[in-house]
Amino acid sequence: MEISSEKMKSTQKVASKKGGVRTMPFIIANETFEKVASFGLIANMILYLINEYHMDTVTGFSVLFMWSAVSHFTPVIGAFLSDSYLDRFRMIAYGTAFTLLGLTLLWLTSVIPQARPPHCDPKKEKCLSPTTAQLGLLLSSFALMSIGAGGIRACSLAFGADQFNETDNLKKENILQSFFNWYYVSVGISIMLSVTVIVYIQDVAGWVVGFAVPVGLMLFSAVTFLLGTCLYIKVKANKSLFTGFAQVTMAAWKKKHLDLPPKISDGLYYHKGSNLTMPTDKIRYLNKACMIGNPMKDLDSNGMALDPWSLCTTTQVEELKALIKVIFIWSTGIMVAVTLNQQPISVLQASTMDRHIINKFKIPAASLGVFGILSMSVMAAVYDRIGVPLLSKFTKSGRGLSLKGRMGIGAALTCVATAVSAVVEGKRRSTAIREGFSNDPRAVVNMSAMWLVPQHCLQGIAEAFNAIGQIEFYYSQFPKSMSSIAIALFSLGMGVGNLIASLIVNVVDDVTKRGGNVSWVSKNLNMGHYDYYYWVLTILGVVNVFYYVLCSWAYGSEDDRVEGVKEEDVVPKSYNYPPDISI
Known part of the structure; x- marks a missing residue:
């Protein structure tokens, strides 16, 4: 007993030398510089693809939509790998290496010069398209950065939380709250810097210097993170929720021929280590996964399941049901993601407008996205500090508006944003034609780029309501054991939204250029009809709002959580992840 006690004290002493607040600068710096580097590239990349690789706008949009989609899918894969096979430290380290390699290739x-098509003047000659090798090098850099994002973004926040192992729950919660706050601040600052400073450097100093700065920042990030290696608490990988979902599906499929027992037969369900003795009646087919068919074959001498792929716990079954229940609400966020990811078009619009704001200072075209980020941040803060207390008096809810109400408002505001975008683009196009710039897409029209600010602000406010509301909704409906799924769902929605956005722009291009007509999404903004394209998005957005209302009605009350899960087991609001800001 004495030896055991001494070993425990020794282990605690070693653990106390690791982790804690001193590891935060290394972890937060890594995430911050990765975001500065990646978001700074995404904001201005459409101009690089069109001007240096001579892509038409549809191809450029498709490449960026696909890059963004993959960058949203990889964190889900990264989360699965870190939970099941690799630990979070190694995932972040590998992600940092891949991101640095991708930035270097770009x-x-x-x-x-041989890595891209030769420079040309599109007014005087036909520009050559990139060769297969040139395009392969470019796309390889995007792929490596997406893989890197999957390692860093999936694990940074959770890895930071791992560093606090206080036994005092109240003290740990306060420290974690402080860490999350600083994490959110760093994310906001990094994205602001990326769409202002990095974009400005690219505009003023050129692409060579503009791309070299992110490489330098990412190298510094990698060195900083690795310097703290000996200080980190490294939690070993364990079974993932994704594996649990697969086990429930497989177990239910294996028992598809069996009949479900009567509802009162709680002894026939496997609930070892579970708070639930019986599954709910919703989606009853899945209840077969936790149904004990033959105790002699299904359980060992200790009453444990012999094969987790044939027999699951009631909690595992209910967790999958909770995920299935929110799928339709989740699907309404896809169209919201489509409308929020139209930044490349506004960059092209701004590049043809007067961007002077103070004397001779000209704001970079891609930096106008900062108004959306500011609007989202301000609206989130105002709603939390002012809106919630005021609305609570009328709604009798501590949240102010219901989470489904917030998501609905956000979805409706995206329609207003695209409608405003259509009106502004119509005015910009008519001004360009009136000034004789029909065949000169790079000419600057006599119209201030500040006309684009309202649409950016509306998109930011819409994101504050819908995106943050989505994440909070998922957290409120899932038990604490499923907290990682909340951000995974949101990330998946953004990824699918980018794929749908690419599909929409290609369909609009194919349909509108038939019969020799100029495509609505032509490379020449003045000959095309991007205002019509925005109206198409508006109509689709309105349809999505009605679809959301239907899904919200069918979902029922937000208070119906997984049966048997206590209120304190639901992830608290303060533990929300920041949304992946669309710029």
């Missing part, structure tokens, strides 16, 4: 495309 920088080389700007440094080596």
Whole structure:
């Protein structure tokens, strides 16, 4: 007993030398510089693809939509790998290495003339398209950065939380709250810097310097993170929720031929280590996964399941049911993601407008996205500090508006944002034609780029309501054991939204250029009809709002959680992840 006690004290002493607040600068710096580097590239990339790789707008949009989609899918895969096979430290380390390699490859495309098509003047000659090798190098850099994002974004926040192992729950909660706050601040600052400073450097100093800065920042990030290696608490990988979902599906399929027992037969369900003795009646087919068919074959001498792929716990079954229940609400966020990811078009619009704001200072076209970020941040803060207390008096709810109400408002505001975008683009196009710039897409029209600010602000406010509301909704409906699924669902929605956005722009292009007509999404903004394209998005958005109302009605009350899960087991609001801001 004495030896055991001494070993325990020794282990605690070693653990106390690791983790804690001192590891935060290394972890937060890694995430911050990764976001500065990646978001700074995404904001201005459409101009690089069109001007240096001579892509038409549809191809450029498709490439960026696909890149963004993959970058939203990989964190889900990264979360699965870190939970099941690799630990979070190694995932972040690998992610940092892949991101640095991808940034370096992209920088080389700007440094080596042979890595991209020869420079040309589209007014005087036909520009050559990139060769297969040139395009392969460019897309490889995007793929490596997406893989890197999957490692860093999936694990940084959770890895930071792992560093606090206080036994005092109240003290741990306070420290975690402080860490999350600083994490959110760093994310906001990094994205602000990326769409202002990094974009400005690219505009003023050129692509070589503009791409070299992110490489330098990412190198510094990698060195900083690795310097703290000996200080980190590294939690070993364990079974993932995704594996549990697969086990429930497989177990239910294996028992598809069996009949479900009567509802009162709680002894026939496997609930070892589970708070639930019986599954609910919703989606009853899945209840077969936790049904004990033959105790002699299904359980060992200790009453444990012999094969988790043939017999699951009631909690596992209910967790999958909770996920299935929110799928339709989740699907309404896809169209919201489509409308929020139209930044490349506004960059092209701004590049043809007067961007002077103070004397001779000209704001970069991609930096106008900062108004959306500011609007989202301000609206989130105002709603939390002012809106919630005021609305609570009328709604009798501590949240102010219901989470489904917030998501609905956000979805409706995206329609207003695209409608405003259509009106502004119609005015910009008519001004360009009136000034004789029909065949000169790069000419600057006599119209201030500040006309684009309202649509950015509306998109930011819509994101504050819908995106943050989505994540909070998922957290409120899932037990604490499923907290990682909340951000995974949101990330998946953004990824699917980018794929749908790519599909929409290609369909609009194919349909509108038939019969020799100029495509609505032509490379020449003045000859195309991007205002019509925005109206198409508006109509689709309105349809999505009605679809959301139907799904919200069918979902029922937000208070119906997984049966048997206590209120304190639901992830608290303060533990929300920041939304992946669309710029």
